[in-house]
Amino acid sequence: MKSVLHPTYFPDILTTAAMVQSEQILFEVCDNYQKQSYRNRMYIGTANGRLLLNIPVKHTGTGGHKKTADAQIESSFLWQRQHWRSLVIAYRTSPFFEFYEDELHPLFHTDYESLLEFNKATLDCIFELLDSTPNTHYTTTYKMNYDDSEIQDLRMLADAKRKPEMTLPRYRQVFEEKTGFIPHLSVLDLIFNLGPESLSYLTDLDLQPLMRSKA
Template sequence: MKLLLHPTYFPNIATFAALVKNEVIWEVKDNFQKQTYRNRCYICTDKGRHMLNIPIKHAGGEEGRQKYADVHMDNSYPWKKQHWRTLETAYRTSPFFEFYEDDIRPLFEGDDASLLDFNLKTIEVIGNCIGVTIGNAQTDTFELEPTDKVDARFLAEAKKQRKMELEPYPQVFEDRHGFLPNLSILDLLFNEGTNALDYLKLQPLDF
């Protein structure tokens, strides 16, 4: 099944479950929208659910719109250093943080400019970590209602999430906050490690 998806920042677990089960077509011809997973993801810290947000440079045209492919990250602020420090603090004691640390850390050391390209890079790296090759097919035009593929672009919406019945797995701060579902794939990777791919394949998707 061909699935149409937005490349997002360290996608949530439902998105990655869709990724490993389907042939993916990346939506790259749409307009950038605020308050989506395009430039944010959620992890679990000692204080609970925590958002990592990538600052972007706004340079919309006359109508105030900007193509996703044209969005640049605002690297005048050291967000990469802050995000990595937060991940270290949150997951240093997790079972697999040290196992994947050398794979993930370089993503927070480069001077990437394009948000779209950076998101695709994070997805590729995670795919390599869990042992699956992520396709790189991309859209040529924007289709409001695709006819030849399943539209899963809604998975990028941070404010209007569909409820997903995801199987619980052990989390670092579960004793404080209970199980927090559908966080960034990083949470699953650092907590489940080599079991992550099997976990993703077993998750039911209702679309």
């Protein structure tokens, strides 16, 4: 089955599972940019619970809508340094952080102007870490609705206000004894904790509850 999704910032586990289980991924890049979405944010697990990491995006100042493809990162903030430091603090004791650290480090020490280009880079990195080679394409026009018999429209997964559609199977986490299991984090949490087992976790995840929740 084909799926259409938004390219988000180190996507959450559910979104990543949908991607690795899709025969073909169509990334939506022709929509209007939406605030408070996973386009520019992710959540990680820390000793104090869930932590939001947010990429600052420039305001257009025109009052009109801007396309996601035109969204520019506000580089006057040291957000990359802050995000990398947060990841190191949260996951340096995880089983596989050091194993993947060298692949991730350049993303937080290279300047990016376009949010879309940065998100593409994070997705490429995720697929490399998972040893997955999906068939990916990008939209050339915006389409409001898709025929579910031809393509799964999963663009709603980028909505940060949307309540989780399903319960995720527990996996070991760094601070689980203190915080309890925290679901629906960035797939980085899964990768740092499960390492090479992550792809099996994602491919075995039953997405039928997600499909039913779309109705």
